[in-house]
Amino acid sequence: MFRGLAIADPIAPFVVVNDQDSRAAWSFTLLHEFTHLMLGFSGVSGGGFDRAIERFCNDVASEILLPAAELRDMQLLSGASDTAIERDISLFASERNVSRTMVAYRLYLQRRITGEQWTRLLRRPLNSA
Numbered sequence: 001m002f003r004g005l006a007i008a009d010p011i012a013p014f015v016v017v018n019d020q021d022s023r024a025a026w027s028f029t030l031l032h033e034f035t036h037l038m039l040g041f042s043g044v045s046g047g048g049f050d051r052a053i054e055r056f057c058n059d060v061a062s063e064i065l066l067p068a069a070e071l072r073d074m075q076l077l078s079g080a081s082d083t084a085i086e087r088d089i090s091l092f093a094s095e096r097n098v099s100r101t102m103v104a105y106r107l108y109l110q111r112r113i114t115g116e117q118w119t120r121l122l123r124r125p126l127n128s129a
Contacts, residue, residue, distance in 0.1 A: 003045040004029035006036035013037045024099040031061035059109070062102050070096075071106050076113070082120055085113060089121075 003021050007014040015033040017026050029045060035057040036043045043053065074092050076085060086100075089107070093100040101122070108118040 004033045005044045006033035006042055008037050008040050008042045010040075022099060024093070024097060025101070028061050028065055028099060028102055031064055032057045035060045058105065062106050062109075065098050066096065066102060066106055068106070068110065071103070071110065074103075074107075076107070082117060082124070085117065086121060086124060 001020070002018055003025060004015065004017045006016075015030065015037065017029045017033070019026075021029065032045055033043070036053075039053070039057075041053055043057070045054070045057075074088070076088060080088075089100050089103045093103045104113065104118060104121045107113045108115065113121070
């Protein structure tokens with residue numbers, strides 16, 4: 001499933017946000033795709049974090065929706081289980097009406113969760129909201 005797409009045509013730029021995706025992800029997807037347009041690169045979004053352009057678009061969208069300063073206020077217990085981290089992420093995300101996946105991604109970028117934790121969280125139903 002794709003989350004969104006951007007066609008960076010100089011005359012008629014175009015963005016599509018998949019309305020079958022979770023509502024909490026729509027604003028992130030729109031900002032991600034808009035970043036593609038501002039850079040002049042078309043793209044299809046849906047989970048590919050490995051390409052530099054996708055990572056950059058993710059970083060821009062997530063910083064707008066959840067600035068690093070606000071995320072620093074989130075308390076995580078050192079050595080907490082994945083279940084406890086997921087619970088904390090869910091609560092934090094729902095209070096701000098953002099996706100849990102984005103919160104987990106931002107925590108990973110800030111090195112507050114490890115790459116292994118990030119990968120395990122992505123495999124769980126965390127990204128369903």
